Amino acid sequence: MHVIVATDGSRQSLAAAKHLKSFADPTKITDVSVVAVIRPLASVAFADDLSEGEKWPAGSFREAAESAVAAIAAVFDGWGPKVHKRVRSGSAANEIIKAAKQYDAGLVVVAAGGRGLSDAVLIGSTAQRVQHYAPCPVLVVRPAPRKPRKR
């Protein structure tokens, strides 16, 4: 089975990758594709929160995406499946879904943001769209509730 692990450079996407590794059976997985999507028309086309202390050149969002992909790929080092690093460009959800079709993926792993107001009210969350339109099962990894927040 080919598994796609999507990253937007967030810590939560790293947590999602680790979560997959924590329960999945590496002998059942042939390939892991770590996919990052650069959004050319967004204010910050890609930001990498994962490479601690690293500095990619401020002008290159592509290198930011590459370093985030490398950080996620490092999670699966020596795990078994062949790991591919892929950087795509366009609208995040669309590209993840396209990648899933292209690689004939058996599972897509995405991180979702908070459980708070912003996810409930603001439309267009990437995880939501992937969930709705992916051609295969989707694992949406949410952050664990840590502190009770005001409702």
Add this chain to the structure above:
Amino acid sequence: MAHTAADPRPDEEDSELKRSITGRLLFFYTLGDVLGSGIYVLIGLVAAAVGGAFWIAFALGVSVAAITGAAYAELVTKYPQAAGASLYVNKAFGSRPLTFLVTVSFLAASMAASGSLAVGFASYFETLWSAPPALLVSLAFLALLVVVNFIGITESVWMNMVMTFVEVAGLLIVLVIGIVHIAEGNADFGVLTQIDTSGDFGSPALAVLAGISFSFFAMTGFENTANVAEETIDPHKAFPRSLVGGMIVAGLVYVLVSMAAALTVPPDTLAESDAALLEVVKAGILPFSTDLMTTLFSVIALIAITNTTLVTVVTQPRVLYGMAREDVVPGVFAKIHPTRRSPWVGLLFSGFVVGSLLVIGTLVTEAGGGIDLVGRLATVTVVLLLAIYALVIVTCLKLRGQDEHDRVFHASTPLLVLGLLGNLAILYFTVVDDPHSLIWCAGLLGVGLVLFLAEYFLGSKGTGSRTPDVEPHH
């Protein structure tokens, strides 16, 4: 530009260097960005300065801008990164203060442009619904764009293309009206050669220069295409064609629209109108209800202005983000919202500065400051951008022979020199004509200085790369 190569690039086999901006999309991005800024807002000012022949001002202005676009195309093919002018100046001169000044000027120009466009938005909005005060409309418009940018739905390149089609459609309406007017035999072509020398500008040459200066805001915006340089397929082919091509098409549209407007409506009427192209539609030449046409045209103009403003609102936090990562402004501007992946601090800050510009501008206008806010903010944008454009052309010439490879596009040197002189001439005239705009420029640049000082005295080295404190679970 410190770059530690600790992370190896993914090897060729495993990486898909898939880029998404095609030459066609880039063309529409340029066209949409340039067409929205100005002609809907500023045509009245230009007509007032020049008279019936104001199309000449558009033709000359867009030529200077297209040459500058060629310099950008050359530099983008050499350095296909998102940082634009700041990066080129840094490569050419290696001076941190100069790079900082250019970056802050670009940010200030973008903020003034947002302000001018937001006021322009309000004046077209008034024709649809005149109850709310203009200031409230422009502030609400701005707030809406900030929210849209925060959510991150600005990423749709197709949306950008659709909005560009709508913009072109609006200008086509003006052209059709002009053609119908000519076909009916009512057009007096003499008006196209009339240069008004009775006003503030005694000689025809000065009047035209004034027109170029006032119309130049309509030529700006193309520099934002550097934003997508890194994600463009075959930039060495796409940039020269799409950027310069987009400018030429925009110029052609401007000239034809100016002619159509001058033929159908007396230049005096255009000059007195806040939303001048509406006057053409209101002239009642097409056999449709004037009300219907006015509404339709206003909606189109609002979409056009929105398209261009959106690009400026997206650009400002991006510039702040880049500067924060270079440790020249507080690291808080590098903060990315953990789920939305937007630089929310930079967004709010830019929105706040532009909003303040609108409030201060409105107060000054109401206190009898004798300024036209759209024009004043447009002038501020133009002054800052002309200085940057001139410097980019110098940079382009200085970087000849450096970082050359066979996929670099080369702009014609004599043209570049001509473009440099053109930029400087327009800059000189604009500053002499409206010296008070320099106060506004200085005020906006002061914002950059304050941020720099805040980082210098309060910030610590390396805040830019500090990551948000989000603990992964498990």
